[in-house]
Amino acid sequence: MIFVDSLHISLKKSWPFGKIFYTLDGTEPTKESAEYTHAILVTNNGTIKSVFILDNGRTSKIKSGSFTKTSPLRSRDVKGVPGKGLNYRYFEGTISSIANFDKLDYKNSGSIDIVGLPRTSSKDAFGLNLEGLIKIPQTGVYTFKLVSDDGS
Numbered sequence: 356m357i358f359v360d361s362l363h364i365s366l367k368k369s370w371p372f373g374k375i376f377y378t379l380d381g382t383e384p385t386k387e388s389a390e391y392t393h394a395i396l397v398t399n400n401g402t403i404k405s406v407f408i409l410d411n412g413r414t415s416k417i418k419s420g421s422f423t424k425t426s427p428l429r430s431r432d433v434k435g436v437p438g439k440g441l442n443y444r445y446f447e448g449t450i451s452s453i454a455n456f457d458k459l460d461y462k463n464s465g466s467i468d469i470v471g472l473p474r475t476s477s478k479d480a481f482g483l484n485l486e487g488l489i490k491i492p493q494t495g496v497y498t499f500k501l502v503s504d505d506g507s
Contacts, residue, residue: 374390376388440467443464
């Protein structure tokens with residue numbers, strides 16, 4: 356999880372008859388750790404670890420999550436009026452490293468209106484480079500995701 360100024364971490368009990376204990380210093384939580392009673396306010400990078408302990412003493416697996424404080428990127432001026440859509444470059448063949456991705460010979464290029472594969476794409480062994488601009492109306496933290504079937 357990333358945040359700008361502060362972050363409230365909320366935890367949820369698995370069962371009504373037990374307690375959640377947590378740490379923020381990287382150590383494993385025990386019944387001697389801080390008991391979770393309300394949202395936890397954090398203002399710096401860290402890791403939370405939590406454990407649910409039933410009234411009979413049985414414990415859950417320890418869960419953990421990291422949080423990182425960041426600063427928003429500054430906006431930048433764009434020269435001229437950018438075109439609509441995304442520019443793409445399509446590559447075919449085995450790509451062993453993305454370090455030299457820009458040096459590959461591309462098979463096809465153009466512009467697309469939505470994120471997706473060009474109609475002429477191969478089923479396997481290809482790469483796609485997408486470039487474009489987005490308008491973000493206010494400063495904040497945004498999440499963008501990439502889905503791939505090969506872990507790239």
